Amino acid sequence: MVFSTPVFLFYFLVLTLLVYYLVPRKLRNVVILISSLIFYYWGEQTYVVIMFLSTAIDFTHGLLVEHFKGKGQLKYAKMAVASSMFFNLLLLLFFKYWDFLASSFQALGLTFMPVLGVHLPIGISFYTFQTMSYTIDVYRGDTRAQRNIINFGTFVTLFPQLIAGPIIKYKDLGDQIDQRDTSIDKFGSGVQMFMIGLGKKILIANNVGMLWDSYKAxxxxxxxxxxxxxxxxxxTFQIYFDFSGYSDMAVGLGRMLGFEFLPNFDHPYISRSITEFWRRWHISLSTWFREYLYIPLGGNRCSKGRWVFNLFVVWAATGIWHGASWNYVIWGLYFFVLLLVEKLWLGRLLSQLPKAVQHVYTLFFVLVSWAIFALEDFGQLGAYLKVMFGMGGVPLADGTFGYYLTSYLPILCAAAVASTNLGRVLYGKLSPRTSQAVCAALVILGLVICTGYLVDGTYNPFLYFRF
Known part of the structure; x- marks a missing residue:
């Protein structure tokens, strides 16, 4: 089940919210847990067992870590953390990377790993990272172990962000899991945020996605x-509005239930450097790798050689996290090189150039990165990049380009404007009464238009479901 379907919007969500607000507060986490499991079972069926397994493993290990720390037995506490990480990484390795590794080895003539045809459980990259960080934070003393398995299960399975993030750390949500406030204003804000995300997904991502599919084919x-x-x-527009739209919908759904999630995107395409881009893109993933990989490796408080190695490991991991294919590794290392060059010398030079030049520089390399990201087949990727840079005697343009540009120009212009913070600036200039009226009108209009698209259309992919 995905957010941008009539089944979710008009049946699952309505019923969940109705039951959630009718039951006593002490039963609301039970409602969320049951709803989340149904939500996941709808798409994965028997793989819901992995959710039970992941919940049980990390709930138990969190208690063990706190128990051993309380007794001053740090050795055993570290062993419990390591055990939790082992089980989580084992799940991720088997379901996401087994066939990738087996195919890679077989291409080299090594047949000791058979290709099993393992199905990738939706959202496994997100919820395994969340549960791993929980036991680490308990060990660090950043949060207390959760002693109510219903509450912990609510954290693991929370349906607004279960299958495509944002990645939420328990230390940022634990207090809200135990107790949270709900209000009409917060609920209304959640509805507005959800509709912004739904509009991004249905009206922009889906439409520009069809243009990309045409060229990819x-x-x-x-x-x-x-x-x-x-x-x-x-x-470039599809992946941003698809993923940021889902994240906005997750934040909105969270507010409807009384939660407040941290934002996952901050207008990344207005960045003036690759460094800034990654402060604005997929913030929850960048933060996770910084806190649980980069800093533990030593961060930048070490020799230059070690720092370069730390950066290399983080970006190789960032790439492979996104998918079991070598193009994602190349994509991650592509950004490693760009960030390394910026941090060593280009960043100072870049800051002295006009802002427009900084924007053009950043967008150029970001667009090239999305070509690497989008094309898993190396042959197709190589051929596509050659055409992009005019190699092989290809023409500059033709009638097909003119047709597609003319047909999609309005939506491309709308996407470009929506990628900036212009809407936020204009909204901030409205009076409170006017802004409320505008929001109400846009929510209703957006719901009507998006519903029309959902009922009439069949093209409705979510790109980050496979990650």
Whole structure:
């Protein structure tokens, strides 16, 4: 089940909210837990067992860590943390990376790992990271172990962010799991945020996604330089509005239930450097790797050689986290190189250039990165990049490019404007009464239009479900 479906919007969500607000407060986590398991079972069925397993493992290990720390037995506390990480990484390794590793070894002539055809459980990259960070934080003393398994299960399975994030750390949500406030204003704010996300997904991501699919399906011989860049531009908007739209919907749903999640995106395409881009893109993932990998490795408080190694490990891990394919590793290491160059010398030079030049520089390298990210087949990727840079005698443009540009120009312009903070600036200039009226009108209009698209259309993918 995904958020952008009539089944979720008009049946699951309505029923869940109705029951949630009718039961006593002490039973609300039970309602969320049951609803979340139904939500996950709808799409994964028997793989819901993994949710029970992950919940039981980390709930038990959190108690063990706190028990041993309380007795001053740090050795055993560390062993409990290591055990928790082992089980979580084992789940991730088997379900997400077994077939990838087996295929890679077999390509080298090594057949000791059979390809099993393992199905990737939706959201496993997100909830395993969340539960891993829980036991680490208990050991660090950043949070207390949860002693109510219903409450802990609510954290693990929380349906607003279960299958595509944002990645939420228990230390940021634990107090809200135990007790949270609800209000009409907070609920209304949640509805507004949800509709912003739904609009991003349905009205922008889905429409530009069809343009990218058209170019992705073309043979290299049918591409032109301008067409290849237009296709990547479409994917650039699709992945942003798809993922940030889902994150906005998650934040909105959380508010409807009384939670407050940290934002996951902050207008990344207005960045003036790659460093800034990664402070604004997928914030919860960047924060997770910084807190639980980069800093424990030594961060930048070490020799330059060690720092470069730490950066390399983090970005290799960032790449492979996104998918079991070598193009994601290349994508991660591509950003490693760019960030390393910026931090060593380019950053100072870049800051002295006009802002427009900084924007163009950043967007150029971001667009190239999305070509690497989007094309898993190395042959297709190599051919596409060659066309983008005019290699092989390809034409600059043709009639197909002109047709697609004319047809999609309005939605591309809308996506470009929506990628900036212009809407927030204009909204901030309205009076409170006017802003409330505008919000109410936009929510109703947005729901009507999005529902029309959902009922009439069949193209409705969520890109980050496979990660």
């Amino acid at each position: 073309m043979a290299a011989s049918d591409l032109t330089v301008a067409g290849a860049w237009l296709g990547v531009l479409a994917f």
